Amino acid sequence: METVVGIEDNDDGRFEDSGVDRSSSALSSPKQISNPIVYKLVRVEGDGKLVPATDDEVMEVGDFLEYENSEMHVVTNTGQSLECISIERSSSGKLRLECLEEADLGKLNAKLQYIEQILQKVKEEEKHRISCGSPVHSHENIDSQCSADKFPVMDGKVQSETPCQEIPSIASSFNYTHSNQSGSIDQCSRPSEGVIESGSSASAVYSNLKSDISMSDGEICLDKLSIRELHELFKVTFGRETTVKDKQWLKRRIAMSLTNSCDVSATTFIIKDNKIVRKFEEDSSGNMNAGSLISSENMTEEDVNFKDSSAVDACGIDDNQVVSETRSENGLEYENYQTGQRAAKRIRRPTKRYIEELSENESREHNPRLSISNKTVGFGHVSPTSNVRPARNAFSEARTYSTRLDSLGGSNVQIPCVSRVRRSRPRKDIASLMKFHPTGMGEAEKLSNKLLEHSSDAGSDFSDKVLKSRMPAKFHQPSSSEPVKEQCPVICPIELRQELRPKRADPSGHTSDDNNIVTVPTAKGGMRRKHHRAWTLVEVIKLVEGVSRCGAGRWSEIKRLSFASYSYRTSVDLKDKWRNLLKASFALAPADEGINSRKHGTAPIPEKILLRVRELAEMNSQVPPNYSSSQLASGGGSVHGDRSGYL
């Protein structure tokens, strides 16, 4: 910093203070330098000439040397294209690993190379000046004097006299400078062949900027770019314009995007044998993915760090730069920078939180009230688990959905099962049912039950209407009643009984639905549906018809043929119902059916049906368990089937 100030404060721009020397010495022993230095940017033309840089081409090098004192332990994990170096900073002791792509490394090396050159030039110039006794008056002067003839140029390249071995460490410091104010080193590089062999500067290139980038022997330095070029580069890299004039910032951002491998075309080239070689697409893509994954993890942290360092840079160094920028602009840049970082962060970060929110939303979508339980699930888990809802909920919901779907699925009317809210008269049965819920029932169960009741409620409401409008006077014709049947699966027991009355299909009766679907948690955690869904007459008819067609005992087949649309009627249910029907039919006293039904207030099963049942039973030699043939033989007039009410 002091050096910078010294330089900048020199009105005549004399480049005289010890900073230069120190910087020069930095080449041989970088760790001795602790202060950032501002250097003037020069452009190396293709013919090897050094063109004086414009004002806005001033670059700051000190930033790169900021962490000179850091101890770096290089652990190369030599893979194919990805190599890692773990760098431990003495200040924090934190150890981070990250992978860089070769191309990125190449860029960094190129930068390093260029810095090296600059330093070398400065050194040379200083020597020259000292020897000549001609003072330098400004950066521009320096640059002007930095003509190519004053520097060793070979093959169009500025030859670096720096020992190669030191380059990696320089590169490292260069690389980590900006982002590690808080200590963790998030990036790692490796000593690449390109660097070590660096007699020539090699760098990666934005292919689409080739024309704009100064190029010498296929080597391009990011630092050589002017503001305008940097802007263009920025645009290419980030896909948006920038008004930032801070070159440092631009370069940093671009470099960062490179190291993060987030951008296309950033890793098109790699350095090999001092030449820029086009990278294979597979390589770059694959590595880029891996790289971005890793870096995305680090970005959060790095953002903070970066912020700090950038604050330092912007307020400290940049302000002192000769570059014609006002402090307000610096502030603006800083703002932009921050926002830019945030934007990038937004893009990269979503992983965990996004998933979390996603799962949460999903669960809420299904059952808002149960979101709490979902929160506990799958924090930090990835999609597969986070999508899992509590088994109970899933079950009940599935049930709900299927029920509603099925209730209408068989018919021609397909009604979306969602958001059909029934707003009709309040249901008393439900209230009572809820009131007497099993105490063991958890809150979640209650809620889900409520939900279920609601949905099925709506569904049944609708189907009831349909049923009424379509309810045929003659129910005894299975085929004709079939479609009707399928539309009225969900009906409240009480109403069912009313409807079950054969002759009076009771359209007036407010067939309010309300099936008491009560799900009871099982010891195993499963859900048992503890729901009594009364059999409708249609269902009974269908069952009888199915039995007559397929034979008793082939419940699955009957279920498949006649009850395909009744998801809530399992084959076991059919079997049970048939069993009951059988009992009823054999216990039935033909003359008394009406009495029976009235007596128990239950919907009677039409005698016709019962007779048919008995007929079928006898056909199949099925006899109710406790039915004595004598009773049957006697005509069964005296036996009152109380169980008929079970229908």
Add this chain to the structure above:
DNA sequence: TTTAGGG
């Protein structure tokens, strides 16, 4: 998975 039967 389906059937049959007990509860």
Add this chain to the structure above:
DNA sequence: CCCTAAA
């Protein structure tokens, strides 16, 4: 309706 054994 649920549960379970048996096939």
